Amino acid sequence: MHNFSDPKFIESIRRGDSKARESLVRAYTSHLFKAALGMGLSEEQSNDVAHSTWMTFFEVVSKFEGRSHIRTFLFGILYNKVSELRRANLKYAKTDPIEEIMESRFEESGHWSEGWPTSPEKVLENSQGLTIIEECMDKLPELQKAVFQLKVVDEEENEDICHILNITNTNLRQLLYRSKTRLKECVERKGGK
Known part of the structure; x- marks a missing residue:
């Protein structure tokens, strides 16, 4: 079990260490999927959003400064992905009762x-x-x-x-x-x- 907050672990993720990345993916993929389901997405959408979250995470992990837990950074990406999906698929009512x-x-x-x-x-x-x-x-x-x-x-x-x-x-x-x-x-x- 890795300490995902350890600066050495974070640096190994940035360098592209496949074992570190694999341990992170194994630790959080089901959490991402369940969070997406909890936000009302279908299973298919939740899988897609979780996958998209990982792709974005590995593209931008170099920007992660370690000031928050890596999980917080990852879930921030997830919630942005869900927001993007909803903006693309839903039209919001003009009035709010x-x-x-x-x-x-x-x-x-x-x-x-x-x-x-x-x-x-x-x-x-x-x-x-x-x-x-x-x-x-x-x-x-x-x-x-x-x-x-x-x-x-x-x-x-x-x-x-x-x-x-x-x-x-x-x-x-x-x-x-x-x-x-x-x-x-x-x-x-x-x-x-």
């Missing part, structure tokens, strides 16, 4: 006007609940979904998420808040009550 939804869900004090219908743990225990959550995650805008996936599902640190997605910490908090609000609204609509 989230502001109206958010306003209707809060009291003047800033608290939820209605609590969660059940605890998130209970929703997850129920396979139907998990299906609802997955469907709702698929409907999140690309950046909100990426933030939610990285923070809540992958449990990445805020600093790493900001680096991966090239956003500020303030923007991260806003995107996370909006993603949670959208998910709550969607779960309630689909029968979470």
Whole structure:
């Protein structure tokens, strides 16, 4: 098992050492594939994005300075690839109803006007609940979904998420808040009550 943060290992990757590259590919390919699936891509798209991520990684690895974990650099490429794919395949709606939804869900004090219908743990225990959550995650805008996936599902640190997605910490908090609000609204609509 290699220490992927070791400067010697990183230098061997830059030099094109096939054993170092192979160990890195073996360690992270399934993670890349699962992350792409988690972002709502099909198995075929997830395989393509994972492959494309590796191709780009090896093209630009010379630019990796080692200031973050190599995994963070790699997943940053993955999320950019997913973004590119979505921009190429999807047309986004011109209007965003989230502001109206958010306003209707809060009291003047800033608290939820209605609590969660059940605890998130209970929703997850129920396979139907998990299906609802997955469907709702698929409907999140690309950046909100990426933030939610990285923070809540992958449990990445805020600093790493900001680096991966090239956003500020303030923007991260806003995107996370909006993603949670959208998910709550969607779960309630689909029968979470």
